[in-house]
Every structure is written in structure tokens, then in C-alpha cells.
Amino acid sequence: GENVEQHPSTLSVQEGDSAVIKCTYSDSASNYFPWYKQELGKGPQLIIDIRSNVGEKKDQRIAVTLNKTAKHFSLHITETQPEDSAVYFCAAPSSRSSGSARQLTFGSGTQLTVLP
Amino acid sequence: NAGVTQTPKFQVLKTGQSMTLQCAQDMNHNSMYWYRQDPGMGLRLIYYSASEGTTDKGEVPNGYNVSRLNKREFSLRLESAAPSQTSVYFCASSPGVNQPQHFGDGTRLSIL
Numbered sequence: 001g002e003n004v005e006q007h008p009s010t011l012s013v014q015e016g017d018s019a020v021i022k023c024t025y026s027d028s029a030s031n032y033f034p035w036y037k038q039e040l041g042k043g044p045q046l047i048i049d050i051r052s053n054v055g056e057k058k059d060q061r062i063a064v065t066l067n068k069t070a071k072h073f074s075l076h077i078t079e080t081q082p083e084d085s086a087v088y089f090c091a092a093p094s095s096r097s098s099g100s101a102r103q104l105t106f107g108s109g110t111q112l113t114v115l116p
Numbered sequence: 117n118a119g120v121t122q123t124p125k126f127q128v129l130k131t132g133q134s135m136t137l138q139c140a141q142d143m144n145h146n147s148m149y150w151y152r153q154d155p156g157m158g159l160r161l162i163y164y165s166a167s168e169g170t171t172d173k174g175e176v177p178n179g180y181n182v183s184r185l186n187k188r189e190f191s192l193r194l195e196s197a198a199p200s201q202t203s204v205y206f207c208a209s210s211p212g213v214n215q216p217q218h219f220g221d222g223t224r225l226s227i228l
Contacts, residue, residue: 043221046217089159102214103174106158106159109158
């Protein structure tokens with residue numbers, strides 16, 4: 001069945017360095033790729049998303065790149081700060097649900113720790 | 117503007133008990149979702165409602181039922197709780213399918 005693989009599961013970086021998290025997907029019909037940040041005790045919060053008609057999108061220190069041929073997309077965080085420490089999830093539509101419309105399947109998450 | 121509100125925040129049940137988790141959104145969104153989150157497994161979709169009046173099974177629907185009471189409210193019911201349903205449950209809403217989803221802060225459910 002369709003799957004979303006996320007790597008790495010944990011990532012530690014020094015404050016000011018960059019962090020990169022990568023996801024691969026198997027459903028070639030997927031066309032929407034969001035990234036969520038989840039802080040302890042809170043629900044996931046959308047931080048950036050990209051649609052399949054573009055290859056890159058940036059929002060200040062955060063960027064997402066998409067390679068449809070290779071079926072992978074990546075989250076890039078530059079100039080990391082301690083408040084970037086959280087769990088990050090990628091997602092992509094798949095047909096794992098029974099309804100007619102593809103629903104999001106989430107990766108297993110990456111615990112990012114930014115060391116001061 | 118509260119966004120997505122889930123009640124209760126915490127609950128402990130005994131095996132076999134029933135319970136309804138409540139979710140309401142004030143963003144006039146068409147679509148609503150219920151997920152469960154278990155350690156190391158990300159979020160898995162239980163049920164969703166693409167629009168008012170419709171519900172569909174997600175990836176892990178067994179043991180659950182849902183009701184889309186109106187456009188604002190989407191409830192999740194456990195008829196006979198089992199220890200395997202111990203999890204954190206999240207409700208989300210979005211304007212439509214494959215649109216940004218907004219999540220509540222979750223219900224932490226323990227079944228003994």
C-alpha cells in the first residue's frame with residue numbers, strides 16, 4: 001500500500017546550523033505535501049506546504065523542496081534556534097483510506113533538538 | 117477565535133466502557149478528521165468527513181464510530197474500549213480535501 005517514509009527519526013544540530021528532514025512517498029498521484037511542527041503537549045501545526053506544480057517554496061528560514069521524479073520532498077530549516085526544537089511530520093495524500101478522495105498519510109516524525 | 121476545540125483533554129476508562137470524544141471547529145471548514153497518535157507511528161487517520169452529511173473510514177477505523185453532527189461538530193465514539201485504544205486522539209479540520217489541516221490539542225485516553 002501507499003507509504004510515507006521519513007528520515008531521520010532524531011536529529012540534533014547546533015544553534016545556527018541548518019537542519020534537513022527528508023520524506024519519500026510511493027503514490028505517484030500525490031500532489032500536496034505539507035509539513036507540520038508539533039510541540040510537547042500540543043497538536044501539530046502546519047508550517048509550510050507545497051503543491052506538485054512547483055519544485056521549491058520558501059518562508060523565511062523554512063523551505064521545502066520537491067522532486068516528483070524521485071518521489072521525495074525535504075524540509076530545510078536554516079539558522080536554527082532553540083525554539084525550533086520539536087517533532088516534525090511530513091505528509092502526502094494516499095489511497096490508504098476507503099473513501100474516494102486521497103487523504104493524508106503522515107510520516108513517523110523527526111525529533112529535532114537544537115543545542116544552544 | 118478558538119480554532120479546533122477537543123473535549124475532554126484527559127480520560128481514563130476501564131476495558132469495555134464506552135466514551136464519546138467531542139470536537140468542534142469555528143473556522144467554517146467543510147472537512148473534519150479524527151487521528152490517533154502512538155509513539156513512533158506518527159498520526160493515523162481513523163475516520164474523516166469530507167463535508168457535512170458524509171463520513172468515511174480512514175486507515176484504522178475498527179472499534180470506532182463517528183458522527184458529523186453539523187458543520188461545526190464531529191464526534192468519535194468508542195463503544196467498547198480496549199487497551200489497544202490507549203492513545204492520543206487528535207481532531208482536525210480543513211477547508212476541503214488536501215487543504216491545510218488545523219489540529220486541536222488532543223485528548224489523552226488511557227484504557228485499563
